[in-house]
Amino acid sequence: MKKILLIPVLLAASVSFALYAFKGASQLKPDADNAGLKLPEGFGAIKVAELGARARHLVVTPQGDIYVKLARPKDEKGILVLHPDNEGKAQVTGGFGNYGGTGIYMKNGYLYASSNQEVFRYKLNDKNEVINPAQPEKIITGLKMGRQHETKSLVLDNDGNIYVNIGAYSNSCQEQDRALHSVGMPGCPILDSAGGIWQFKADKLNQSYAEGVRYATGLRNVVGLDWNQQNNQLFVMQHGRDNLASSWPELYNNKESAELPAECLYALKKGDNAGWPYMYYDQIQHKKIVAPEYGGDKKKEADAKFIEPAMAYPGHMAPNGLLFYTGSMFPEKYKNGAFIAFHGSWNRAPEPQKGYFVVFQPFKDGKPSGDWEIFADNFSGSPEKAASGRADYRPCGLAQGADGSLYVTDDSKGAVYRILYNNK
C-alpha cells in the first residue's frame, strides 16, 4: 500500500523540483484567492505563513529569510526565523530572544530588535544569519514603559544612529487618564522621558536617557516609522489621542469623536515638537486645535510652534507600519512612495470601525504628493467585520523583499503576507 502511494508522491516531488529550477522570484504564483486580500489590478498575494502568534514588525534578508518580532514570545522565542520554499511558503526554522516587543530592523550587518524597555543587536554572517542568538549586545536599556503605548519601534539612519519611539503612557496627559472632564497636567511631566522619538548611537552599549537625545517630542505614540532615503529624513506615523466624546461629551458628539483627531504622518527634524498633549490635528478644518484638556473648545488654534503634519488620515485607524518603497517590482508610481499599515480602530464606537488595510501614499521628492489610496484591503474578512471591529486579521508590520515584494504581518493570528506584482 505504502509503496504504491509513494510513487506518485515522488513523481510529483521531482516534477515540482524540476519546475523550481526555472522559477525566479518574479514568477512566484499568488494564492488562488490572493490570501483573502483585495489588491489593485496586476497584484497578487501569497500567505507565507500563519504563526499563531502576535507578529509585529519584520525584516526580510536579501537571501529571502524573514525575521518576525513577536509581541509575546512563543515557546520562549520572541523573534522567529522563517525560511521560504520555492513556492514562497515559509516554515519556522528557528527562533531566539526570549522577550516580547515590536521593533526589528536590519542594517550594516546587524539585526536590531527591541523589547518594551531595551534594544539589542545581533551580528549577522554573510548570509544574514544571526551568529550568536543567545548573546546579543544590549545597546539601549532602561526605557520607560507604561501599560499603554509600551512598544518600542526602531529605525536607523545612514550615519550610525538609531531612532526609538518611547510612547506616552497616557491618552492626553490628564490628571486622571481617560476620565470624564479630567484636565491636563500642567507642563505634561510625561514628556521628559516619553511621548517622543529618542536618538542613540547604533553601536554603543548600555545607553539610556543620559546618553540619548530627545530627537522629537510631542508625539503621543508612534508604531510605524521609516527612514526616507531620498531626502535623508525620519518619517513617523502618530497614533492620535482617543476619547474626545467620552471625556468631553459637551464638546464632541460621537461622530466627531470617531473622525477626530487625524492620524498624522510627520517628517521630523531634530528638535521638532508635534504638540501632544496640548493640541491635536483636525483634518477637516486643516488646523492644529488646542486639546480640551488644555482649555480647547474644538475651534481654538494651537501655538504655531508645533509642527504641521506632512499628511493627515482619518482618526483612530492605528498606523502600525510605515515603509518607503524603493523596490523595482511594482509599477513606477509606487517607487519612493509610502505604504502605511492601518491596524484598525476601536475608538470609533458606536460609529463603524475603520482601517484594517494597507494604504499607499504617493510621494514626490521626499514629500507626500497626491491623495492616498487603499492598496491592500479585506484583512478583516468582510466589510461587516471591519465595521464591528471583529476583524479576522489586522495588518501591523511592513517590509520589502530583495525582489521588491511587499511583506505584511498580522498580529492577530500571525499571518505573514507577501504581495507581488506580476502583470508584466
Next chain:
Amino acid sequence: MILLILATGGIKLSAQTKSKPKPAAKPALITAAVMANGKKIYGQYCLACHMEDGGGVPNMNPPLSKTSYVLGDKTRLIKVVLNGLSDGAEIDGETYTNVMAPHNFLKDQEIADVLTFIRNSYGNKASAVSAAEVKTVRAAKK
C-alpha cells in the same frame, strides 16, 4: 455538596428557559425598565471601550461576556466601576493595556442598573445588582 451544585444548576437552567428570570433570593428584580436604563448608561459610558457587543478590544479593553470579573463577586465589580481599574492585573489569563477611569460620578441606581444590564447581556446570566449594594460598597470605601 453535589446536591447543592445540582440544585443551583437546576435553578439556572430553569431561569434560562424563562424570558423573565426570577431573582434567586434577595437581589433586585431584573425588570425591563432596569435593563433599558442599564443599556442607556452602557451606551453613554461603557460602549466606547467595551464595544456594542460587550466583546471589548483584544489586548486593550477587556470583554464583558462570560468573564469572572463580571459574573463573579459583585463587590469587586462595583469597585471596578467606582474606582476604575489600572493595576494591569490579568483578567481570565489575558492582560489589557488601557486604564479604566473611575466612574464614581454615576449615581448608585445608575451603577446598579448598568451592572445588572451587563450581568444579563452578551450571554451572561447572573443576579441583579441593587442600588443598596452599590451604596454599601461606596460607603465602605470612605
